[in-house]
Amino acid sequence: MNIVIVDDDQLVALSLQTILEADDNIHVSATGCSGSEAVRLYNKYSPDVLLMDIRMEDMNGLEASEIIIAAHPDARILLLTTFSDDEYIIKALSLGAKGYILKQNFECIAPAVNAVYNGQTVFGEEIIGKLPDLLGHSESHSTDVERSPFADTQYEISSKEMDIIRLVADGLNNKEIASRLFLSEGTVRNYISSILDKLCLRDRTQLACFFYKNLKH
Known part of the structure; x- marks a missing residue:
């Protein structure tokens, strides 16, 4: 490396x-x-x-x-x-x-x-x-962060996808998520790739931001 x-x-x-x-x-x-x-x-x-x-x-x-x-x-x-x-x-x-x-x-x-x-x-x-x-609360804390483009939309996210998004936001890696949800690492990777495509996000960091801004209650 x-x-x-x-x-x-x-x-x-x-x-x-x-x-x-x-x-x-x-x-x-x-x-x-x-x-x-x-x-x-x-x-x-x-x-x-x-x-x-x-x-x-x-x-x-x-x-x-x-x-x-x-x-x-x-x-x-x-x-x-x-x-x-x-x-x-x-x-x-x-x-x-x-x-x-x-x-x-x-x-x-x-x-x-x-x-x-x-x-x-x-x-x-x-x-x-x-x-x-x-x-x-990033929108009120900093003018450098744009308002999420997803804030006023509905999300077609399954319960399994929601579980994975939540665990990504908690900082777990694919192996840890797979163990927690009784899935294979390959299945977790496929889920995350699909979620990123669905939400037009680039990576896990943006997915964590998306969760805390739009989905966490």
Whole structure:
């Protein structure tokens, strides 16, 4: 797995590289120190996961994420910050970032990178507790998040699909959902693909946002 690390503190970037390369499955292709470098390095190396700080001068991590995801919709970006800032969390979700964790949780970084690489969406424990409230009221909290296009429509969602959507929103991966609902992982993947197509959503992050904005009561 090839990783690019971008952090405006070179010591932090090197520390992150040391932590990640202790995992035999991870190779750090390059490090950078700004959002503009993140864009350049992503285009050059096409990393499996981009691990990037949010608060940087020149161009911050959210701005860089927006540019990268617009050009590479399948980009896996894991955002790091020392701040559990509500506005940043909402913006990261709306952009389609695959994770948002606090930088100081060093022991969680390598597992989070592996999870994002394997198609999961990852949030630190401090952030998970905020998601229902943030996503349920995001329109009033931030002008950066557009009102859901589904807010005034009816959804043709079966009870089984609803169960799967709820478990995705709770952060479970396909294996865990399959175990919970007594299904095969392949069946869960097919359900999720069908749900995303039906609701015109891009990924699991958007599906979680959709659940909290429109379906959670």
